[in-house]
Amino acid sequence: MLGTLIKKEILENLTTYRFFILTGLLFVLIIVSIIVSYGDYRLRMENYNLLRPEPNSPNVIIPPSSLSIFAKGLDANMGRLYEISHLGIGVHRSQQSVNRLFSLFTVPDMLFIIKVMLALIAILFSFDAITSEKENGTLKLLFASGSQRTALLFGKLLGRFALVCIPFLLLFLAIVIVVSLLPDVQPDSYYWQRIGVILLASAIYTFVFSSIGLFVSSLVHRSTNSMMIGLAVWVLFVFIVPQMGTTGAKALIDVPPSERVEMQGRLAAIKAIYERIQRERTSGEGREGRRMVQEIKEANSQIFESYRPRLNKRIDVTKTIVRCSPSGALMFLVTDVTNTGLHEELRLKNAMTLHLNRNFNRIVGLEKGSIEPLQYRRESLSEVVYKSIFIDALILVLFSFVFIGLAMVTFLKYDPR
């Protein structure tokens, strides 16, 4: 019976105008997104090749991740040139920040398509799963034919889910294969494993929104109302909750702005240099340099050590609030899988700080010897799964259980007349 119901749902909707429009929209968006994202990736790769430091330079730049074509995340920021010196770690603005329109608009990468459009399409496919049958009078016929409510609900859910997910997965796989053949993309086994995880996460995410659509459809008796509520939930989860997360965390956790931290570091360095010069006038040349660099180093460490834990706390609170939305959980999951997320960014900054500490005496000339280059490796998939994406995957699964459960409860009491 379940198989028949799933087949019915798929066949009924496969030749509709809705299916063609929405699948067409998805196709156009994916193509445009990949063209734009790949072009952006090539520009970042060119920038990286241009700025690679000389041997024995303490400066660091890491190549862009090829998976950032699918989820750009923080990759543009991580791929900047970091200038390591006795003054600390300086960072140039990213190439993108030169064109200020980038800061007014969002990156239209694959993650954006999945997070925003796939969720919308899932809602638009499932919002009338129950209500349209009721409005057409076929719902009571289905019950009269002996279909059980649970089977009917799951048949509709799986059928509508398949209608959205299968075309998307096929399109995405085709695109991934095309991208893997492009220059500057090196698809190894890790690449395909991560793509697999993204596909799985997208499928679960689509399932969540299909469940939401079905739940809303089993809550009301008219398709127009169901669509209103479905879209309202989509707006809430995709736009409002994630953005409120940033605002809310800022209000809850007090962290000094980064401009203040930068100013403190800058003024501490100037003070140390100035005082060194004054001391050398009385004590003689050359002896005060070591003391100066130590003072700068200690000042920067103190500033950083008081600031960083508070910033980390704010980031944690932001993540907690944003994870109240499946869209937020997906964002963290996919950016962590592609090594372009908050976790990787923090890892890189910690690696830079260790690199500075290890080479400090050689950078400032207090020790002879060449500067150890930073051998930075992005985190492996197993490490990322264990440390961060497991929670986000669990949240997505939990959301789907919650909304399926709610749909079941409401549908069991649904009046088909």
Place this chain on the structure above:
Amino acid sequence: MLSLIIKKEIHDNLLNLRFVATCVVSIILIISSIIVLTDNYEDELRDYRSRVTTQDNFIDQFGHFNRAGWMAVPLQEPSRFQPLVLGIDREAAQENFVSNPVPVLFSRLDFLTIVTIIMSLIAILFAYNSISGEREGGLLKQMLSTGVSRSTILLGKFIGGNISLLIPFTIGIVSGLLYFTVSSTVQLHSMDYGVFPLLLLASYIYIAAFYGLGILFSTRSHSSNMAVLKSLFAWTILVLVLPNISPFLAAQIYRIPSWTKIQQEVFRITSEERDEIIRKQERELLQTKFPDLAATIAGMNRNEIQAKAQSDAAFKQRFAEYAKDYDELVRDVNTRQHEQAGKIRAAFDEASKYQEKLATFFASISPFSNLIFIATDLTESGIEADNRWESQSSSFSRTLWTYMEARYNTEKGRNPAFGYNDYLDMRDRPHFQYQPQAIGERIGLVLPQVGLLVLFNLLFFAGAFVSFLRYDVR
């Protein structure tokens, strides 16, 4: 008859679930976002004032010529309109190693986001079945059979629908603005009050454009399901796709050199290369013009030179001549090197501004982008304000440099051995004060975008009108 249709439309919408949703969204969301962002703004303003004081006190205590530019960095005050329109987010620019990365992934929810995304979607949901829904219900043919013209029906629906949509929106925004204006920390200039009605008007035109879009697709469809799909398709393209791809398209069509490479080159010209040239010319100066002094001061440190200048009048005079020539040499070299660097920077700025203009042109195809530009320009939180701030801060840096040179020369005149790293009392220095753009200029700036929004309204309405004239009401 028109007024009757308008009244009917308002009445139908008031009894609808979507009106309730609009009220909830408009009133709760707008007010809460303004309240939270006003609190954020108060914190940022407090921190900004504290940083200004800290920097000023530091310069008063440790000021010296050599690093004065590094000390006296013009600080940017948070925009007074930040509780309404965040605009170019400084945090998302990630200019420091310690910047919070979260704003790059998630921007904050402000009034502008609510209008551009949520209200435009609500407008679509109000309008998509205004014609097709009435056709499905059989009401449309009844209306036409009473002798009402199609244009009257369409205009009545457009006006009535917009009124019912804009009433809750206006209540929400006016309440939020009241909170914002009475907040003790927000200190608005008199011309700032002129921004609110303009922002409100632009928002109305924007929302009406999407209402018109919804009506257009309603007249192009015979069922409400098709109408909503087409409308959402168009909404997705205009709000989520076109604006977001425009900067990327511009970056790929018109390439500019690496910003970091330019910075490195400028730094090399104005420091390493400059220092090398100064050292070489200093050696030449000593060898050719002051060979006697070269022999005397070789191996002496600053204190020894100062002591000799105080005890030997002839040496003091000779050293003063050398110091004067040396300062002129340094000034010349600095000027030449800075000119060279300035040319490189100017060429890069021109190229990057062209790319920005190109991206703006692409983005203007969407009403979404036009409202973003209008709102950010009116509230001085956009590209134009950023240019203005950069220009004023560069001008201030030059003014400060002139002041410091004059102070340095005064001290040098008193004491020839006075150096770049000696304490320089700069307590009477000029302070940076940003001058906001006059409201008239801001209005002039946004007029093209307002015109485009009105054009979108006319286009969508005209399209709906033409479609409705041939619409089969059976």
